[in-house]
Amino acid sequence: MEQAVESVFTKEILTNAAAQFGITVDEKPVGEFENYLFKGKLADGTDRILRLTHSSHRSKEEIEAELKFLKYARENGANAAGSLTSLNGNLVEVQHASDGTSFYASMFEWADGQLVDRTNPAVWNDDLMYTWGKTIGKLHALTVDYPVTNLREHWDEEAYLNEMLADEELGIFTKDLIEEIQAYERKKDSYGLIHSDLHLHNFFVNDKGEITAFDFDDLQYNYFISDIAIVLYYTAWGSKASFEEKSKFAKRQLEIFRKGYETEYVLDEEWYSRIPSFLKCRDLTLYHVLNMKYEEKTQRVIELCEELKERIVNKKTIIEL
Known part of the structure; x- marks a missing residue:
């Protein structure tokens, strides 16, 4: 978390937020x-997740748009940890910080597994x-007829990507x-609206092999x-x-992934040839995040940035399909 956000986040903010949702939190x-x-x-012992988002990251309206989509997806059969309302019936409650900003x-439901x-x-x-x-196929099937909103950004409006345009070395590649x-x-x-970040650390799998997706914070068009x-x-x-x-594994992974995906949704074949562009x-975006989030970089972060930069400059991809 950025230092400016850490400096205004207090135990009181956490306690008040938890009380508004009727839970006790670690x-x-x-x-x-x-x-x-x-x-x-909750009072009956049911597990929950409380999330606090600083106003520098998202607006209240942007978060509400995310939570409404998640609620819709969950109610229509998506394997996701659904959004829940406060004791006042609100999806979002506001906590004011000492510097005039807000949290x-x-x-959310707790994901089993x-x-x-x-x-x-x-x-x-x-x-x-x-x-x-x-799991992803179901989310895509549900988003097709979901009403369009201007409260979630399109991929090419993303700050991380656009800030890379100003990079002296990598701006032209961006x-x-x-x-x-x-x-x-x-x-x-x-x-349409997609999760955009459903990697290994954004879902749990239970002992039955069932997946529960979470962290829809990056929901975007x-x-x-x-x-x-x-x-x-x-x-x-x-x-x-x-x-x-890695390339050999990815080819096999995609083959099996598609079998599951296409039980819920089918994309035209031409889209699969475009995967390298999205890689x-x-x-x-990851290069920018690593440079922005870590003021004092470890040797590992430095090496990762060099690896990313080399691929970007040479127009390579992390795997070859």
């Missing part, structure tokens, strides 16, 4: 990258890939890639294929295998 957050996340409980509180252990073949297998595909993707047609059967590219990207990102081994797009 004081130690379970997440604090772009939002503060706290595990909490926006929201509450745990993060995927890639070293465990009982979990990290074809069944997971199939279910992962089915501009070329944005223009390439902007040329793709925007039709409701392939472009984007091409459906971007969600699929993200799956392939982050599977490769966390692997220590060689480029050839490159994630390189750009």
